[in-house]
Amino acid sequence: MTEKPKIGVYVCHCGINISATVDVETVADYALKLPNVEVARTYSYMCSDPGQSLIKNDIREHGLNRVIVASCSPRMHEPTFRKAIKEAGINPYYLEMANIREQCSWVHHDIDEGTAKSKKLVAASVAKVRLLEALESKEVDAEPSALVIGAGIAGIQAALDIADAGFKVYLVEKTPSVGGRMAQLDKTFPTLDCSACILTPKMVDCASHPNIELLSYSEVEEIGGYIGNFDIKVRKKARYVDFDKCTGCGDCAAECRVKDRFPSEFDMGMGKRSAVYLPFPQAVPAKYTIDPESCLYLTKGKCGKGPKCAEVCQAGAINFDQVDETVEFRVGAVIVATGFDPFDASRKPEYGYSDYPNVITGMEMERLVSASGPTGGKIKIFNGKEEIEPKEVAFIKCVGSRDESVGNEYCSRVCCMYVAKQAHLLRDKLPDANIRVYYMDVRAFGKGFEEFYDRVRRENVRYIRGNPSEIFKRGDKLVVKVEDTLTATPLEDEVDLVVLGVGLEPRADMRQTMELLRLSQSPDRFFLEAHPKLRPVDTATDGVFLAGCCQGPKDIPDTVAQAKGAASSAMIPLARGKVVISAQVATVDESTCRGCGFCVNICPYTAIELVTVNRFGHEVEVARVNEALCKGCGSCSPGCLSDSIQPKSFRDRQILPQIAALGVFK
Amino acid sequence: MSDNYEPNIVAFLCNWCSYAGADLAGTSRVQYPANIQVIRVMCSGRVNPLYVMNALQQGADGVLVSGCHPGDCHYMEGNFYARRRLGMLKDLMEFVGVDPKRFHMSWVSASEGHKWKEVVEKTVEDAREAGPFEGFRRRQIDW
Ligand SMILES: Cc1cc2nc3c(=O)[nH]c(=O)nc-3n(C[C@H](O)[C@H](O)[C@H](O)COP(=O)(O)OP(=O)(O)OC[C@H]3O[C@@H](n4cnc5c(N)ncnc54)[C@H](O)[C@@H]3O)c2cc1C
Numbered sequence: 001m002t003e004k005p006k007i008g009v010y011v012c013h014c015g016i017n018i019s020a021t022v023d024v025e026t027v028a029d030y031a032l033k034l035p036n037v038e039v040a041r042t043y044s045y046m047c048s049d050p051g052q053s054l055i056k057n058d059i060r061e062h063g064l065n066r067v068i069v070a071s072c073s074p075r076m077h078e079p080t081f082r083k084a085i086k087e088a089g090i091n092p093y094y095l096e097m098a099n100i101r102e103q104c105s106w107v108h109h110d111i112d113e114g115t116a117k118s119k120k121l122v123a124a125s126v127a128k129v130r131l132l133e134a135l136e137s138k139e140v141d142a143e144p145s146a147l148v149i150g151a152g153i154a155g156i157q158a159a160l161d162i163a164d165a166g167f168k169v170y171l172v173e174k175t176p177s178v179g180g181r182m183a184q185l186d187k188t189f190p191t192l193d194c195s196a197c198i199l200t201p202k203m204v205d206c207a208s209h210p211n212i213e214l215l216s217y218s219e220v221e222e223i224g225g226y227i228g229n230f231d232i233k234v235r236k237k238a239r240y241v242d243f244d245k246c247t248g249c250g251d252c253a254a255e256c257r258v259k260d261r262f263p264s265e266f267d268m269g270m271g272k273r274s275a276v277y278l279p280f281p282q283a284v285p286a287k288y289t290i291d292p293e294s295c296l297y298l299t300k301g302k303c304g305k306g307p308k309c310a311e312v313c314q315a316g317a318i319n320f321d322q323v324d325e326t327v328e329f330r331v332g333a334v335i336v337a338t339g340f341d342p343f344d345a346s347r348k349p350e351y352g353y354s355d356y357p358n359v360i361t362g363m364e365m366e367r368l369v370s371a372s373g374p375t376g377g378k379i380k381i382f383n384g385k386e387e388i389e390p391k392e393v394a395f396i397k398c399v400g401s402r403d404e405s406v407g408n409e410y411c412s413r414v415c416c417m418y419v420a421k422q423a424h425l426l427r428d429k430l431p432d433a434n435i436r437v438y439y440m441d442v443r444a445f446g447k448g449f450e451e452f453y454d455r456v457r458r459e460n461v462r463y464i465r466g467n468p469s470e471i472f473k474r475g476d477k478l479v480v481k482v483e484d485t486l487t488a489t490p491l492e493d494e495v496d497l498v499v500l501g502v503g504l505e506p507r508a509d510m511r512q513t514m515e516l517l518r519l520s521q522s523p524d525r526f527f528l529e530a531h532p533k534l535r536p537v538d539t540a541t542d543g544v545f546l547a548g549c550c551q552g553p554k555d556i557p558d559t560v561a562q563a564k565g566a567a568s569s570a571m572i573p574l575a576r577g578k579v580v581i582s583a584q585v586a587t588v589d590e591s592t593c594r595g596c597g598f599c600v601n602i603c604p605y606t607a608i609e610l611v612t613v614n615r616f617g618h619e620v621e622v623a624r625v626n627e628a629l630c631k632g633c634g635s636c637s638p639g640c641l642s643d644s645i646q647p648k649s650f651r652d653r654q655i656l657p658q659i660a661a662l663g664v665f666k
Numbered sequence: 667m668s669d670n671y672e673p674n675i676v677a678f679l680c681n682w683c684s685y686a687g688a689d690l691a692g693t694s695r696v697q698y699p700a701n702i703q704v705i706r707v708m709c710s711g712r713v714n715p716l717y718v719m720n721a722l723q724q725g726a727d728g729v730l731v732s733g734c735h736p737g738d739c740h741y742m743e744g745n746f747y748a749r750r751r752l753g754m755l756k757d758l759m760e761f762v763g764v765d766p767k768r769f770h771m772s773w774v775s776a777s778e779g780h781k782w783k784e785v786v787e788k789t790v791e792d793a794r795e796a797g798p799f800e801g802f803r804r805r806q807i808d809w
Contacts (some may be wrong), residue, residue: 102689519684635744
C-alpha cells in the first residue's frame with residue numbers, strides 16, 4: 001500500500017435509537033486511540049445531509065482516505081455513505097460500516113454491554129478498513145427488455161406498462177390462458193364491476209401488443225446472468241394443436257370422444273371439459289390445447305379409428321407429433337407475478353369439505369354465481385333428493401387464515417370483502433334466503449370497503465360473531481355448530497349450503513420459481529421483498545421484482561398498484577440502458593496460482609477458467625475470473641491451495657485482522 | 667472458571683440470509699446476549715475453515731458460522747461448500763482436542779429473527795459451558 005491510512009470514525013446517535021443503549025461519546029473517544037484514526041465524531045443522524053457533510057468536510061480538511069460509519073446495518077445505508085465519500089473525492093470502497101444499531105443497540109438492554117460491544121465492532125472495522133482496496137465499479141449495457149413470469153392481473157398489468165413505455169416484454173404463463181384467478185371471479189368488490197368486463201380487454205391487449213411476446217402454456221426453465229443481462233430459457237409445452245392454424249372454432253372439443261368428461265380447472269371442477277379444450281370462452285390466446293393427461297390418443301395410443309378432433313378440424317391444426325419447444329432470449333429485468341393458491345379446505349376436516357358436496361369454497365362460489373359458470377349463474381344445489389334453491393346459506397370466514405393449526409398466522413386480506421360481495425350477490429339471486437356470515441372480525445380496511453360492508457349488512461345479511469367448531473349432517477341439512485360469542489349462546493344452525501371463506505396461500509409449486517431466481521420467503525412463506533416498507537417490490541437479487549399475490553395476499557387494487565410499481569422499477573435499468581455491476585468480484589494472483597483448477601470446479605457461475613500465461617519463460621496455466629459473471633460470493637477462495645484467488649473487499653488479509661481485533665478483548 | 671466469565675464469540679454471517687436475519691432481530695427488538703460479534707461475508711461459502719481456528723487462536727471462546735438454508739443459498743451452492751468444509755473442520759477440532767461445543771453452524775434465513783436469537787443463545791450457552799478457551803497460544807493483534 002502506498003499511502004498511509006488516515007481514518008475518520010463517525011458514530012451515529014440515530015436519535016436515541018443507538019445512544020440509548022450505547023454511550024456513543026465513549027465509543028468515539030475509544031476509536032480515536034486506535035491506530036491510524038485521525039478523527040472520531042458523533043452526530044445525531046449521520047445519514048442526514050449535515051451528517052454527510054460532516055464526513056465530507058473532514059475528508060477534505062484532514063485528508064482522510066478511509067471512513068468508518070458506526071450506525072445502522074450496511075444493508076441499510078452502505079450505498080448512502082459510499083456515495084457521500086465518493087463525492088468528497090475518495091474511493092467509495094474505502095468505507096466500512098460497524099452495525100451498532102440492528103445488531104447492537106436494538107438487541108441489548110445494558111448500556112455497558114452495548115458500549116463495550118460497539119467498541120469491538122469499531123475496532124474490527126478499523127482493522128479491516130486499513131486494508132481495503134480501491135475498486136472501480138463497471139457499467140455494462142442492459143438489454144432493453146423484461147421477462148414477466150405469470151399472467152394474472154399482476155403480470156398482465158406489469159407487462160402492459162413496460163410494453164407501453166416502448167420496451168420488449170416476454171410474458172410467460174404456465175396455463176393455456178392468461179388471466180389468472182381474476183378471470184374466475186364473477187363481480188369484484190367493492191364496486192361490483194364485472195371481473196371479465198374489466199379484465200378481458202387487458203388480456204386481449206397483452207396478446208396483441210406489438211411489444212409483448214406472450215408465451216402461454218410455457219414455463220421458465222433456466223435463468224442465468226445478472227441485472228441487465230439475464231439469460232432466459234423457456235419451455236413451450238406442446239399443445240398438440242398448431243398455434244398458427246387453430247382458429248378457436250371449438251369443433252374439436254365438441255367432437256372429442258371423451259367430451260365433457262374431465263373436471264374443468266377454470267370452473268373449479270364444477271363444470272366439465274373435453275380432452276381438447278379452451279379453459280374458458282374468453283381465454284387468451286383463443287387457441288385450443290390437448291391435455292396429454294386426459295386425451296385417449298396421447299394416454300392409450302388409440303382413439304377409436306383415429307382421433308376425432310383431427311378429423312373434424314377444418315384448419316388441420318391438430319398435430320400429435322408436436323413436441324415441447326425451447327426458446328432462449330436475454331432480458332434486462334425480471335418480474336415475478338406468479339400469484340397464489342386458494343387454501344385447500346380439506347385441511348380443515350371439521351368443516352366436512354371432502355364429505356359434503358354442499359360445503360363449497362369461496363372460489364367455487366365465484367363460479368356458481370357467475371353467469372358464465374357451470375350453472376349459468378343459477379344457485380342450484382342437490383340436497384340428496386332433488387335440486388333446490390338454498391333457503392339457508394352460511395358463510396364461514398378465516399378458513400385457513402389467522403389459523404396457526406394450519407400454519408397460517410396471517411390474514412388473507414380479501415376474504416372479509418369477497419364474502420360480503422358473495423353474500424350480496426346471493427341476496428340478489430335469493431331474495432328470501434337466510435344468509436349468515438360467521439366471523440371472527442370484520443376487516444374492511446380499503447377504500448370503499450367499510451361502506452360496502454355496511455350496505456351488505458343492511459341487505460339483511462346476518463353477521464354472527466363466532467368461529468364454527470364443526471359442520472355435520474342432520475337429515476338433508478348441514479348443521480353449523482358455533483358459539484355466538486357476543487351473546488355467549490351455543491348454536492346449531494341448520495343450513496342448505498355452506499361457503500368456506502378460504503384464504504390465500506403461497507403456491508404449492510413456488511419452490512421452482514424460488515430456485516430459479518434465488519428468492520427467499522418471508523415467515524408467511526410468500527416471497528420476501530427487499531425491504532418491507534421502502535423496497536416493497538424489489539428482491540434481494542438486483543433486477544428481480546415482485547408483483548401481486550406471490551408477495552403476500554392482496555386484492556386487485558393493491559395487486560395492480562404493486563404491478564405498476566414493479567414495472568416502473570424494472571424499467572429503470574431498461575431506460576438507462578446501462579447497469580453497474582459489482583466491483584466486489586474475485587481476483588487471482590497469477591504469480592502464485594498453480595493452475596490446479598479447483599476454483600474452476602467450485603464456481604457455481606462458471607466465472608473462472610484456466611488460461612495459459614507465460615511465467616518467467618514458462619507456459620503455465622492459471623485461473624482467470626470473468627468479472628461480468630462473477631458474483632463475488634467467495635466460495636472459490638477457501639478451496640484454493642495457495643490462497644491465490646480472493647474476493648475483493650473480503651480477502652483473507654482483510655478478514656483476518658477483523659478476527660484478530662475481535663479477539664484482543666479477552 | 668470464574669463466575670463472571672463471559673465467553674467471547676465471533677460469528678461469520680452471510681450477507682443475504684443470516685446477516686439479514688440478525689438485522690431483522692434488531693428491527694423486531696428481539697433481545698439476546700451481547701457476547702457475539704459479527705463479521706459479515708457475502709456467503710457462508712467464503713468462510714475458510716481456518717478462520718474458525720484463527721478466531722479461537724486470537725481469543726474467541728466460541729465461533730458461529732451461519733448461512734442460508736440448504737437449497738436457498740443466494741449463490742446457489744455456497745452453503746453446501748460451507749457445510750462440507752466446516753463439517754470436516756468440526757471432526758478435526760474434536761480430533762485435536764478442541765471441544766466441539768465451541769463451534770456452531772446454523773441456517774438462519776432473512777425472515778428468522780427469532781431463530782437468530784435462539785442460535786445466539788445456544789452458541790453462548792455452549793461456549794459458557796466449555797469455559798474460557800486456553801487451547802492455543804494466543805497472539806495479539808499486531809496493529
Ligand atoms: C374467492 C376469491 C374472491 C376474490 N374476489 C376479489 C374481489 O372481488 N375483488 C378483489 O379486488 N380481489 C378479489 N380476490 C383477490 C384476487 O383474486 C387477487 O387479488 C388477484 O387474483 C391477484 O392476482 P395475481 O396476478 O397476483 O395472481 P393470480 O391471479 O394467481 O395469477 C398468477 C398467474 O401466474 C401464473 N403462474 C403461476 N406460477 C407460474 C409459473 N411458475 N410460470 C408461469 N406462470 C405462472 C398462474 O397460472 C396465474 O395465471 C379474490 C380472491 C379469491 C380467492
